Amino acid sequence: MSEAAALxxxxxxxxxxxxxxxxxxxxxxxxxxxxxxxxxxxxxxxxTTLMRLLSGGLRPHAGQLTVDGTPVSYDRKGLTRLRTTVQLVVQDPDDQLFAASVAQDVSFGPLNLGLPDAEVRARVEEALAALDITGLADRPTHLLSYGQRKRTAIAGAVAMRPRVLILDEPTAGLDPDGQERLLATLDGLRASGTTVVMATHDVDLALRWADDAALLTPSGIRTGPAPENLSRTELLREAGLRLPWGIAATELLRGQGLLNDGATGPRTAEQLAALAGPRR
Known part of the structure; x- marks a missing residue:
């Protein structure tokens, strides 16, 4: 992969x-x-270290971080440029939320950029709408549910209009409906041009959601297309992960002659059910 191809x-x-x-x-x-x-x-x-290096929270002791091929400088100007490019949302929203209300919390980053009030308001409204929490704008943050706090933390990052949004275990602690709503939100952010990176332990989620999967192992990091990397049993074992059920189901279907070699296998239970045909 060439340097020019890397954001x-x-x-x-x-x-x-x-x-x-x-x-x-x-x-x-x-x-x-x-x-x-x-x-x-x-x-x-x-x-976590990798995510913090990418977002500027840590500085590598050797090597360098680049944005569009240009090395990042760790002075105020360089870090401001980096943080308008990359935003990290940590796993526990309570580590990130601190303002009295949702709108105040989401406005913190844009205000620190010194943007005009009208621009700040526009960014806050845009971020709240993107996370489907417009109705919570005036809600005290301490009265939010866990899922609402997660969305508010992500909205605060989205208000910075980053090109790269990094999320640490974003679905952890959410019920199934909350997970589905969040994934739909991430699809919307991707459609609007945001590149999303998600750290997760959930191999089934990674197979379903990701284009590429990066596996950290004791011998280094291995990055490639998600279906390919997540079907490599030795690599998964080295990374301390299990085989996604979607990969196992695909292998079973192909072994039984129920799925052509070139066809994409199921990544969700609903897709597997659809392959089985109409339910009686």
């Missing part, structure tokens, strides 16, 4: 926390425009 990239990046072993060493990793990317690996594999 955001780490080149030869290494990082270790103080008095600790190296978490990442000589890492080459890139986020490609328009590709939904799932980031997977066992606990302690470096997913």
């Amino acid at each position: 955001v990239a780490l080149r030869g990046a290494s990082f270790a926390y103080e008095d600790g072993p190296a978490v990442l060493t000589g890492l080459d990793f890139e986020v490609r425009k328009g590709r939904a990317l799932a980031l997977l690996g066992r606990n302690g594999s470096g997913k």
Whole structure:
């Protein structure tokens, strides 16, 4: 993959926390425009460190972070440019929300950019609409449900109009309806031009949602098309992950002659049911 093809990239990046072993060493990793990317690996594999390096929360001890092929400078100007390009939403929304109301929280980032009040209001309205929480604008954040807090945290990132949105376990703690609504929201953000990166332990979700899957293993990171990487049993084992049920179902259907080799296998239970034909 050429540098020109990478929207955001780490080149030869290494990082270790103080008095600790190296978490990442000589890492080459890139986020490609328009590709939904799932980031997977066992606990302690470096997913959180990688996300924080991409968003500027951490600085690599060696190597560099680039945006559109240009190295990021870690002065105020460079970090402002980075944070209008990449936004990270952490797993627990309570670590990110702090203002009294939803609208106030979502407005924090644009206000810090020094934007005119009218522009800030427009961005807040746009972000609330994108996350389907316009009706919660004046709601105190401490009265929100967990799913509403998740959406508010994401809206705060969306209000910055980033080109890359990185989400750490965004569906964790949500009920099935909440997960479906969030995935529909992410589809809408992607359609509007935002490139989405999702860290998750859920291999079934990654297979269903992602174009590409990046698996962090002790021997390095392996990135490729999601259906291909998530069907490699040895790679999955090295990453501490299991085989997605959709891959197993596809192999079974093909083995029984119920699915042609070139046909795409089911990624959801609904797709599997559809292959089975009308229910009586």
